Amino acid sequence: xxxxxxLKRADFIFKNQNDWEEVLSKSIxxxxxxxxxxxxxxxxxxxGGAGFPTGLKWKLTAEISDSTKYVICNADEGEPGTFKDRExxxxxxxxxxxxxxxxGYVIGAKEGxxxxxxxxxxxxxxxxxxxxxxxxxxxxxxxxxxIRIFMGSGAYICGEETxxxxxxxxxxxxxxxxxxxxxxxxxxxxxxxxNNVETLAHxxxxxKYGAKRFYDLxxxxxxxxxxxxxxxxxxxxxxxxxxxxxxxxxxxxxxxxGDTKAVQVGGASGFLVPRKRFNETAIGxxxxxxxxxxxxxxxxxxxxxxxxxxxxxxxxxEFFREESCGQCTPCRVGCQQLxxxxxxxxxxxxxxxxxxxxxxxxxxxxxxxxxxxxQSVANSFSSIVENFREEMIY
Amino acid sequence: xxxxxxxxxxxxxxxxxxxxxxxxxxxxxxEQEKYLSEYSMIEIARELDLPxxxxxxxxxxxxxxxxxxxxxxxxxxxKTITCSMKGKNQILLAxxxxxxxxxxxxxPDGVFSLLQTNCLGFCHKAPAMLVNNExxxxxTPEKVRDILSSYLKKQKEGGSHDN
Numbered sequence: 216x217x218x219x220x221x222l223k224r225a226d227f228i229f230k231n232q233n234d235w236e237e238v239l240s241k242s243i244x245x246x247x248x249x250x251x252x253x254x255x256x257x258x259x260x261x262x263g264g265a266g267f268p269t270g271l272k273w274k275l276t277a278e279i280s281d282s283t284k285y286v287i288c289n290a291d292e293g294e295p296g297t298f299k300d301r302e303x304x305x306x307x308x309x310x311x312x313x314x315x316x317x318x319g320y321v322i323g324a325k326e327g328x329x330x331x332x333x334x335x336x337x338x339x340x341x342x343x344x345x346x347x348x349x350x351x352x353x354x355x356x357x358x359x360x361x362i363r364i365f366m367g368s369g370a371y372i373c374g375e376e377t378x379x380x381x382x383x384x385x386x387x388x389x390x391x392x393x394x395x396x397x398x399x400x401x402x403x404x405x406x407x408x409x410n411n412v413e414t415l416a417h418x419x420x421x422x423k424y425g426a427k428r429f430y431d432l433x434x435x436x437x438x439x440x441x442x443x444x445x446x447x448x449x450x451x452x453x454x455x456x457x458x459x460x461x462x463x464x465x466x467x468x469x470x471x472x473g474d475t476k477a478v479q480v481g482g483a484s485g486f487l488v489p490r491k492r493f494n495e496t497a498i499g500x501x502x503x504x505x506x507x508x509x510x511x512x513x514x515x516x517x518x519x520x521x522x523x524x525x526x527x528x529x530x531x532x533e534f535f536r537e538e539s540c541g542q543c544t545p546c547r548v549g550c551q552q553l554x555x556x557x558x559x560x561x562x563x564x565x566x567x568x569x570x571x572x573x574x575x576x577x578x579x580x581x582x583x584x585x586x587x588x589x590q591s592v593a594n595s596f597s598s599i600v601e602n603f604r605e606e607m608i609y
Numbered sequence: 610x611x612x613x614x615x616x617x618x619x620x621x622x623x624x625x626x627x628x629x630x631x632x633x634x635x636x637x638x639x640e641q642e643k644y645l646s647e648y649s650m651i652e653i654a655r656e657l658d659l660p661x662x663x664x665x666x667x668x669x670x671x672x673x674x675x676x677x678x679x680x681x682x683x684x685x686x687x688k689t690i691t692c693s694m695k696g697k698n699q700i701l702l703a704x705x706x707x708x709x710x711x712x713x714x715x716x717p718d719g720v721f722s723l724l725q726t727n728c729l730g731f732c733h734k735a736p737a738m739l740v741n742n743e744x745x746x747x748x749t750p751e752k753v754r755d756i757l758s759s760y761l762k763k764q765k766e767g768g769s770h771d772n
Contacts, residue, residue, distance in 0.1 A: 295689045298730040333636075333673045334729050336742040366636055369673035371727060385631030387670040403629070446691045446732035453733050483690070516691060516732070530690045534727055540670075 220497055222465040223458040225432055225440035227420045228303060228310075228413070234423070235309040239316055240356055242422045247277055247321040254418065257426035258438040263289060263374070263411030264481060264512030265587070266500045269418065272408055275398040277322045279406040284324035286315045287383075287402060287409040291332045291367050291374040294482035295534060296514030299442040299454050300412035301335055307416060308342060312349045314415030316360045317422060318408050327362040328402070330379050333369045371538035375586050376401075376409045378540065389542045390586035413442055413513070434460030437499030441513060447479075448472050448519035463488055463496040466515065474519040477602070482514035483531040484591035487524075489602040524603035525561060531595050532557065539588060546589025549580040553596060557607060567608050570600055614652050616641055621656045631657060635668050643683060643722075644675040672726065680715040680722035682760055685739040688725040691732035696749075700736050701725075703750035707757055720764055721757070 242250060254270030261267045276284065288311060292300040303311060315327040331338065346362050353360050365383050367373050373382045377391035380402045401407025410418075417439060421429050429439045437459035446452045449470045457466075467475045477489045480498065486509055488496050497508045518527065532554040541547045556573045559565040577593035584590045600607055610618075620637040624630040631653070638649050645668050654661040668674045675683070684704060688697055701723075705711060708721050715722040731737035734746035738753070745756055 292730055293728060295728040296691065296732050297728075298732060301730055332730075333671075334726075334739065337744060366633070368632065368636060368639075368671035369726065370671050382632065383629060385628040385667065387667050389670075444732065446735065447694065479690075518694075522694065526693075527690060530688075530693055534689055537672075538727060 220434055220460045220462050220465075222461040222469055223432075225456045225458050227429075227440055228416050228442055228456050229306050232307040232309040232419075235313045235419075236352055238419060238423050239313045239352070239358075242313075242317045243320045243358060247323075250317065250321050250422070251277065253421060253426045257421045257429040258436075259414065259417055259421060259429065260437075260500055261411055262413035262417065262441060262512065264294065264484075264510060266510050269410065269414055272398065272410070273318060273321050275396075276406050276408045279399060281323075281406050283326075283403075283405045284322050285402045285405055285407040286318045286322070286324045286327040287379070287407055288315055288327065288329040288412055288415055289374060289376065289379060289409055290335070290412050291330050291379060292335075292412070293332060293371040293374050293538075294484060294512055294514050295531070296444055296446055296479065296482045296516040297512055298444045298446075299513050301338065302454050303412050303416050303442070304331075304335075304338055304342065308345045309349065310416045310419040311412055312346065312362060313422075314410070314418040315362060316349075316353065316358070317418065318410070318415070319360045320358070322406070322408055324408070325359050325361065327360065328383065329362065329364045330367060330373070330383065331364050332367045332373075336366065339364065339366070370540075371534075372540045372586075372588055375588065378586070379409065380407070387540070389540045390588075392585065411512075432458045434458075434497075434499060437508070441511075443511075443513050443515050445470050445515050445517070447516040448475065448522070449517045459499040461498055462494065463498060463509075464493040466498065467493055467517070470515070471517055472519055474521075475517050476520045476522065477518045477524070479514070479516040479518070479527075479595070480509045481511040481594075482516075483534055483595055484588070485509065485511060485514065486594050487527075487598040487602065524599050524606045525557070528557060528596065528599045528607070529554070532592075535588065535592050543583075543585040543589060545580045545583040546585070546592070549576055549584070549589065550592060552576060553592065557600075560607060567604075570604065570607060574600060611648075613638070613642065613646070613649050617649065617652045617656050621653075626657050628657070628659065631659070631664065631667060632671075635664075635671075635674050639674055643679040643681065644677060646676075646678075650676075678715065678719075681720050681764070682740050683722045683724060684757075685724045685726040685729075687727070687729040687731070687735070687737045689728035689732075692729075692736040695735035697736045699750050700738065700748045700753050703753050704757065707754055720761070 259269045373388040378388040382388040397407045536550040577596045581593040620634045624633045654664045736748045737746045
């Protein structure tokens with residue numbers, strides 16, 4: 216099966232933010248229902264990777280009645296191979312702040328927080344300055360909304376929304392059980408909308424130009440454009456805004472070095488696609504696309520034939536072993552055993568059939584781990600071991 | 610009053626004495642002291658009226674909240690996939706060679722500590738590293754030697770490079 220969706224560039228996110236005052240004041244002169252409808256008809260889905268419909272998220276939180284609610288911008292960008300959120304916060308921060316404020320208006324929240332990863336501490340002085348300017352304007356138009364920055368301290372798991380709340384509450388960043396979902400029970404137990412940085416920046420585009428401009432980009436089930444963080448064996452690493460739905464083959468033709476052996480879509484928690492599957496893989500959310508459709512938070516890492524897939528998997532597993540919060544056994548012990556297991560097979564201490572046992576272990580982790588971290592280790596593990604089995608052994 | 614106790618008191622005055630003030634306070638201490646001593650954690654627990662074990666449990670969860678004595682400049686070299694592919698080990702070797710310490714160690718004069726860290730979010734400019742809060746990208750062994758030399762020079766001049 217071949218996919219014919221082509222790679223198309225888009226240019227919304229980094230386009231000028233100078234009209235933010237107008238976008239904000241115009242948006243909050245509309246009814247919350249209108250704004251929710253606009254978002255729902257744009258079919259914007261969360262850009263952090265999970266792809267939950269943004270309009271629905273706002274709607275669910277708006278429907279809960281509570282005098283205290285929160286808007287949180289998730290800037291704990293930690294997925295290996297992702298670096299777009301930092302760029303948005305340095306280039307067009309006003310779009311993100313405007314998105315947060317409009318969200319606050321829609322759901323009835325007066326406080327917003329940006330959870331910024333510790334690694335991006337250097338952004339703090341500039342961002343605080345911009346927030347002061349933003350809040351000053353809000354006061355001027357008598358719109359009651361404040362934004363604070365909360366710094367992370369080097370924990371990948373805190374990008375998981377409920378772990379992020381725990382962290383903000385001064386605790387270990389251990390994910391909570393779901394349900395209850397953040398729309399009911401989020402930060403401090405209050406209804407909370409938590410959106411990725413890029414998602415908020417897209418809401419700006421939608422409120423400024425209307426849903427149709429956004430909806431017209433991309434393909435069915437995967438509307439709009441998305442920022443891609445391109446790295447690895449590529450002559451042009453960097454950040455690119457592309458329409459969703461392109462085929463991986465097209466992507467590799469544009470960004471590969473002519474010798475691309477595999478592409479990791481969605482970071483260490485995503486899938487590795489080998490060359491023979493480039494043609495049948497599309498980048499977007501699961502839907503009725505032809506072939507396989509892979510969602511991504513934007514991380515695209517290319518590997519050429521000089522790379523050993525064993526080393527790649529070894530690196531991912533070490534990452535997961537360190538970043539697992541340790542709360543649930545399938546993830547804590549599973550990550551350790553997977554790492555030990557592939558090393559043992561490589562050294563010849565374990566029979567090659569042991570790889571199948573490890574694959575079954577990832578299935579168990581997928582079913583029983585408490586959060587997305589433990590559940591998604593299976594993605595990269597199985598896609599690498601199944602496609603490059605011989606490299607795991609010899 | 611012990612300077613750390615005073616720092617903790619000031620941080621608590623600024624951030625409040627609630628449980629959700631804990632992380633900013635821990636971060637504030639690390640910013641100044643580079644690490645959390647047992648003494649600091651007990652003091653924070655006292656100030657916030659929390660069990661010391663809770664403070665310890667929270668602090669040790671976060672990789673940037675060190676609880677071992679660290680040098681004035683903490684070097685964190687990214688070891689995740691792209692940086693690793695683009696020569697992270699060469700950078701580590703250059704640093705180890707220059708400072709005569711291994712990963713996880715601090716120079717005897719207490720100026721540098723060398724650590725590895727997970728993805729810094731600069732994969733397009735790999736390899737990357739942090740020195741305290743300062744980011745350095747597209748590293749080469751030559752470049753890293755220059756950077757460390759400039760820190761050493763600053764140190765010798767007695768300048769206080771506060772970041």
